[in-house]
Amino acid sequence: MDILIQQFVNALSLGGTYALLALGLAMVFSVLGLINFAHGDLMTLTGYTMFFAIGAGLGLPLAVVLGIACATLAAVAMERVAFRPVRDANTATMLLTSLAVSTILHMLFQNLISARPRAIPVPSWMIGAVDVGGLAIGVIQLMSITATALLLIALSIFLRRSILGIAMRAAALDFPVTRLMGINANAVVATAFGLSGLLAGVAGVLWLAQRGSVDPLMGFLPVLKAFIAVVLGGLGSLAGAVVGGFALAFIEVFLRAFLPDGWLPFRESITLTLVIVLLLVRPEGLIGRRENVR
Amino acid sequence: MSSGPEHLLDVAGLEVRYGAIEAIRGAGLEVCKGEIVTLLGANGAGKSSFLNAVMGLVPLAAGRVALDGEDITGETPEAVVRRGMTLCPEGRRVFANLTVRENLAIGGATRRRAGDAATILADMLDRFPVLAERHDQMAGTLSGGEQQMLAIARAMMSAPRIVLLDEPSLGLAPRVVDTIFEMIVALQHHGATILLVEQNVDLALDIADRGYVLASGRVALSGPASELQASGEVERAYMGRD
Amino acid sequence: MLHASTTRIAAVAAGLVVAGGVAQGDSHGITIGYAGGFTGYLAPYDQPSLNGVQLALDQINEAGGIMGMPVELVVKDTRSDTAQAAVVAQELIEEGVVAMIVSCDVDPAVASGVMAQAAEIPSASSCASTPSLPAAVGPYMFSNYTADNLQGAVLAEYARGQGYENAYILLSRDTPYTEKLPEYFGEAFEAMGGTVVAVGEYTMGQQDFSAEVTNIGGLDPSPDVIQTSAYEPDFPAFIKQLRAAGIDTPVLGSDGIDSPTTFALGDVAEGVVFSNAGFASPGSALEAFEMAYEAKYGTPNDTVFTATGYDLMMVIAAAIEAAGSTDGPAIRDAWDNLENVQVATGSITYKDQNRVPVRVVALNQVSGGERVHVGDFSPDPSMIPAP
Ligand SMILES: Nc1ncnc2c1ncn2[C@@H]1O[C@H](COP(=O)(O)OP(=O)(O)OP(=O)(O)O)[C@@H](O)[C@H]1O
Numbered sequence: 001m002d003i004l005i006q007q008f009v010n011a012l013s014l015g016g017t018y019a020l021l022a023l024g025l026a027m028v029f030s031v032l033g034l035i036n037f038a039h040g041d042l043m044t045l046t047g048y049t050m051f052f053a054i055g056a057g058l059g060l061p062l063a064v065v066l067g068i069a070c071a072t073l074a075a076v077a078m079e080r081v082a083f084r085p086v087r088d089a090n091t092a093t094m095l096l097t098s099l100a101v102s103t104i105l106h107m108l109f110q111n112l113i114s115a116r117p118r119a120i121p122v123p124s125w126m127i128g129a130v131d132v133g134g135l136a137i138g139v140i141q142l143m144s145i146t147a148t149a150l151l152l153i154a155l156s157i158f159l160r161r162s163i164l165g166i167a168m169r170a171a172a173l174d175f176p177v178t179r180l181m182g183i184n185a186n187a188v189v190a191t192a193f194g195l196s197g198l199l200a201g202v203a204g205v206l207w208l209a210q211r212g213s214v215d216p217l218m219g220f221l222p223v224l225k226a227f228i229a230v231v232l233g234g235l236g237s238l239a240g241a242v243v244g245g246f247a248l249a250f251i252e253v254f255l256r257a258f259l260p261d262g263w264l265p266f267r268e269s270i271t272l273t274l275v276i277v278l279l280l281v282r283p284e285g286l287i288g289r290r291e292n293v294r
Numbered sequence: 295m296s297s298g299p300e301h302l303l304d305v306a307g308l309e310v311r312y313g314a315i316e317a318i319r320g321a322g323l324e325v326c327k328g329e330i331v332t333l334l335g336a337n338g339a340g341k342s343s344f345l346n347a348v349m350g351l352v353p354l355a356a357g358r359v360a361l362d363g364e365d366i367t368g369e370t371p372e373a374v375v376r377r378g379m380t381l382c383p384e385g386r387r388v389f390a391n392l393t394v395r396e397n398l399a400i401g402g403a404t405r406r407r408a409g410d411a412a413t414i415l416a417d418m419l420d421r422f423p424v425l426a427e428r429h430d431q432m433a434g435t436l437s438g439g440e441q442q443m444l445a446i447a448r449a450m451m452s453a454p455r456i457v458l459l460d461e462p463s464l465g466l467a468p469r470v471v472d473t474i475f476e477m478i479v480a481l482q483h484h485g486a487t488i489l490l491v492e493q494n495v496d497l498a499l500d501i502a503d504r505g506y507v508l509a510s511g512r513v514a515l516s517g518p519a520s521e522l523q524a525s526g527e528v529e530r531a532y533m534g535r536d
Numbered sequence: 537m538l539h540a541s542t543t544r545i546a547a548v549a550a551g552l553v554v555a556g557g558v559a560q561g562d563s564h565g566i567t568i569g570y571a572g573g574f575t576g577y578l579a580p581y582d583q584p585s586l587n588g589v590q591l592a593l594d595q596i597n598e599a600g601g602i603m604g605m606p607v608e609l610v611v612k613d614t615r616s617d618t619a620q621a622a623v624v625a626q627e628l629i630e631e632g633v634v635a636m637i638v639s640c641d642v643d644p645a646v647a648s649g650v651m652a653q654a655a656e657i658p659s660a661s662s663c664a665s666t667p668s669l670p671a672a673v674g675p676y677m678f679s680n681y682t683a684d685n686l687q688g689a690v691l692a693e694y695a696r697g698q699g700y701e702n703a704y705i706l707l708s709r710d711t712p713y714t715e716k717l718p719e720y721f722g723e724a725f726e727a728m729g730g731t732v733v734a735v736g737e738y739t740m741g742q743q744d745f746s747a748e749v750t751n752i753g754g755l756d757p758s759p760d761v762i763q764t765s766a767y768e769p770d771f772p773a774f775i776k777q778l779r780a781a782g783i784d785t786p787v788l789g790s791d792g793i794d795s796p797t798t799f800a801l802g803d804v805a806e807g808v809v810f811s812n813a814g815f816a817s818p819g820s821a822l823e824a825f826e827m828a829y830e831a832k833y834g835t836p837n838d839t840v841f842t843a844t845g846y847d848l849m850m851v852i853a854a855a856i857e858a859a860g861s862t863d864g865p866a867i868r869d870a871w872d873n874l875e876n877v878q879v880a881t882g883s884i885t886y887k888d889q890n891r892v893p894v895r896v897v898a899l900n901q902v903s904g905g906e907r908v909h910v911g912d913f914s915p916d917p918s919m920i921p922a923p
């Protein structure tokens with residue numbers, strides 16, 4: 001029983017990071033119909049910013065703030081420079097653009113910084129665990145769960161209460177009509193990118209705290225997971241992305257924890273099979289966007 | 295403002311192309327302040343294309359659009375809305391997964407700085423009481439007629455000087471259409487200027503001051519609504535003369 | 537760093553770097569090829585290897601070249617792509633290289649290696665450590681790097697020497713290295729009388745080891761030692777989560793964790809023992825290499841792959857020198873008989889080893905963020921698991 005609760009907490013913490021990433025991906029997808037494969041590279045950018053900030057003696061808290069800010073600004077810049085010119089082009093063009101952006105960033109990281117990983121030291125207090133009712137919860141896990149919860153609450157308030165937030169949800173449903181409300185399309189798109197960058201930055205910090213180093217290609221795997229989470233939750237649904245992120249983490253952690261030894265080599269295939277089965281049962285995803293009732 | 299007919303909306307020589315398709319081939323019209331003008335035409339005549347081009351939603355290949363004397367040709371839809379012209383699009387297109395309240399709130403996005411969003415909202419809820427009842431319901435769960443009322447109210451939330459309505463009767467039961475048209479007339483009485491696209495010729499000419507008939511992307515016929523109604527030429531124009 | 541970077545960008549753009557300045561085809565020059573993954577996922581290994589190779593090349597040419605002839609290196613990027621590795625190898629063969637360095641990973645190394653094999657040109661992977669690689673390609677393919685079975689055996693011998701009875705191994709089937717090395721360790725550990733109590737599996741890049749760590753905590757009997765060949769980002773994530781769960785079982789790693797990240801981990805990495813290709817003790821050849829490296833590149837060396845790249849270039853030079861010819865079969869035979877070639881990490885012997893060299897394995901311990909030399913080991917060949 002204890003071990004079950006422990007694994008539950010484990011999944012919750014991992015799910016938080018997946019959810020933040022998936023939400024960022026979904027946010028951009030919902031307004032532009034673009035899966036931004038350079039999304040994971042924003043995490044990498046957070047990592048390098050932190051690496052240089054710590055190297056410059058700025059200390060961890062400032063490094064974290066700068067890292068997140070850098071990812072946010074980079075996302076906005078990415079939209080302005082790379083995606084705005086192809087906004088009206090077809091989906092394939094936009095997808096290729098995002099792959100190109102990602103590849104260019106990899107090349108820049110590898111050649112201007114280093115192909116080798118760069119260490120990001122994490123203070124030792126973060127590595128301990130706190131005892132919560134007999135459960136050992138890692139400090140990083142706790143930070144991950146807390147940061148995710150706070151960010152999701154803040155974001156949901158923004159999306160429900162502010163006009164820009166409502167406009168973003170509206171844009172996800174019907175972009176042209178949102179413009180008919182006098183809402184500036186560029187502002188909505190830039191906000192979506194900015195928020196996705198912010199989310200990637202926070203996820204990046206949590207991810208980096210676990211891995212202890214940044215390398216040029218580190219964004220690839222997380223963006224893949226986030227993509228699976230987004231599809232699982234329902235393409236175009238923001239709530240779906242969050243649910244998909246948690247669902248994926250729960251499937252992963254519980255398979256790794258409870259699969260019999262002989263089955264372990266197949267855990268990734270089992271995960272993907274489960275995702276596919278879920279999608280067969282519910283093609284629109286766990287919280288897919290229901291067809292508009294007219 | 296001076297009295298007498300003054301063009302609030304002035305469109306001339308409008309052309310719209312979708313690749314090789316020439317949807318509008320040089321059409322124009324004028325709408326005076328306080329008027330209901332109707333733009334009629336068969337399926338595919340280019341009515342929606344005309345409105346969308348006027349709003350800046352689709353690019354225009356040629357032509358000039360002026361709002362209250364100011365050239366707004368080629369401006370983005372959001373800029374046009376801020377200048378005081380809006381479109382209630384064909385098929386209603388309410389934000390299905392947003393509540394009625396949110397749909398109206400976003401409709402009034404441009405009035406927030408002016409500070410009169412709350413007043414306009416109160417006015418709309420007064421005019422469309424059913425929306426007040428359904429305030430927290432998802433727009434997608436409303437009936438077709440309710441959605442059309444929401445779409446009109448949402449458009450009116452920006453306090454437009456002129457509103458373009460694209461087929462508000464589409465897919466609605468006759469009794470509901472009557473209600474909607476009564477509301478359009480009421481809007482006019484409250485000072486609204488309306489360009490109404492319709493397929494329902496009789497109803498539209500009933501409430502309109504003047505009318506235009508679009509056929510194959512050109513204005514085939516125009517005149518005071520009563521004359522058009524009486525002449526019986528509208529039906530012939532509908533067939534297209536090209 | 538910036539200097540090296542601009543060269544690399546130029547290398548990527550032009551597809552080749554010419555060092556030495558003597559064009560191939562000139563009877564006075566010797567051309568060596570390097571088909572490496574300088575961009576893509578192999579860049580972290582092949583880029584440093586290339587730096588080491590170029591340093592060796594400078595030294596060789598300064599000392600008069602090989603057999604009195606200047607040596608030139610032709611570098612081509614495989615973009616870490618296996619198909620491209622074959623294409624690029626063929627291009628190098630057409631340019632007349634007499635020996636070829638191929639990628640650090642097994643698959644592209646095989647792809648390039650079979651082309652070289654067919655052309656009877658000897659080749660060696662810069663740092664692939666799978667001992668079965670040369671046999672998989674043929675008599676013209678050599679290994680260079682410390683083999684996985686060798687490291688596994690040395691780690692097992694050390695573990696048994698510490699009196700550890702029960703071991704947990706954590707492996708990933710994503711690469712032969714992360715899968716086989718722990719398996720070789722387990723095999724040797726059991727051959728020496730120990731027991732492997734459980735095997736955990738992870739996916740490279742999974743970050744989250746909470747499930748595995750929770751399982752380790754629940755093991756009965758609990759292990760005396762944990763061995764893994766996970767490297768970053770997996771190793772730091774694993775050990776942080778392991779220590780955070782209050783599990784202080786000793787951990788043995790392999791050369792993949794010989795990286796600044798490991799030494800920046802702080803308390804959690806304290807006491808970790810890992811194997812690698814050598815320790816730069818004062819006065820050693822490796823220390824001299826480190827100094828020469830910093831002098832050439834203006835930045836301290838931060839990985840052993842530079843040194844092993846350097847070693848490989850020195851081995852190739854020794855083989856050609858011994859063959860007294862640039863003829864492929866002659867070089868191959870000479871290479872296969874090399875003994876005690878003095879290189880940066882110590883010495884290398886190919887004679888009687890089926891093209892998988894015997895070289896020293898060093899054990900190091902992380903202590904206070906520094907590396908402490910535990911010792912250099914050459915295990916009894918009978919204790920090395922067969923590939
Ligand atoms: N996005 C588009 N791409 C290509 N062709 C289009 C597009 N939109 C409209 N058309 C074409 O342009 C012509 C005019 O269409 P439009 O929708 O403007 O007509 P309409 O008068 O509004 O018709 P309806 O009464 O059915 O709404 C039609 O032939 C239509 O097929």
Ligand SMILES: [Mg+2]
Pocket residue numbers: 341342343384461
């Ligand atoms: Mg239409």
